[in-house]
Amino acid sequence: MNVNSANSMQGMINQMRIMASQSQTQAPGLNGVNQTEGVSSFGEALSSSLKSVNETQMTAKNMAEAYDRGVDIPLADVMLSMQKSSMAYQATLQVRNKVLSAYQDIMKMPV
Template sequence: MIKSNYESSIASLMQQVENHKQRLNALRNEDRSASNIQLQPKDPIDYPEIAAKALQAVSNTQMESKTIKEAYERGEDIPLTEVVLSMQKSSLAFESTLQVRNKVLKAYDDIMNMPV
């Protein structure tokens, strides 16, 4: 009786080991087939163009804010809340641009100061 319990436990463990081996081999085969795939980006990323568009958007926000502020100063029917909101948007866009610039310059300095 004890012998049959051990035999069934051993058989169960051997079956589990065999199942794990099969899963491991399947994963290895998937890894090999995945490593043969060459990923190519569809379109190359044009960072200067992205940066130029972002700067143009900030400039447009500032110009819009200036236009709304000047219209309010001339006495046109523009709510003060709209003026303040546009000025805050402009300020936030400009501050964000400055932060990005500072981080890019810091990264550049870090790279230039790396020992070779």
Template sequence: MNPVGGGGGASVQQVIAMRDAMLEKSRLLKELQQGQQAQSPVPTDAPAQGGGFGDSLKDALSSVNDAQQRSSAATEAYARGETQDVAKVMLARQEAGVAFEATLQVRNKLLSAYQEIMRMGV
């Protein structure tokens, strides 16, 4: 049986790096939102760059779903006795929880933005 601290260091570092990336993206989104409030509206005839918002959202939701499936598979493998590494199971569950929580926060921000747009007078 592996000790709790052994072999899981890279996974913990990955979770920390993912958390830092989410915090950085959140900070950038806040800066972007503040910058857009200070600027005039963007012309609507500008061509879309890249895959678009819908594709980005779909990719993000897919990665959250993958994290939840990995978590579920790790939990089931531990319950069946196929793995003895509790640290990896708990790390997978935490990763899925953080990913879901981040998705929930994005949904809340999108809903808030939608409600604000609906309150605007045209």
């Protein structure tokens, strides 16, 4: 199993927990919030999450190709990296769907 992919997944989970706790503490009062900071930090978090998912997918692809070439990599490690990649992609897809749904709901609201 690749240590970097495990660390990146754990980092992404920790980042999501931090963002969830921040949203609960910051939601009641928005006075004094700098809007550009929120946008840039959200953009950075989104970008880093997508990069992490991409790295996980590339690691799984490289491990599968190495296994196919005959490199001494246990099949279990290859399968675990492929499952981690799949789960990271599915989680990203679900987040995208929720964000899209929320956007559509907001656009349907009367002004």
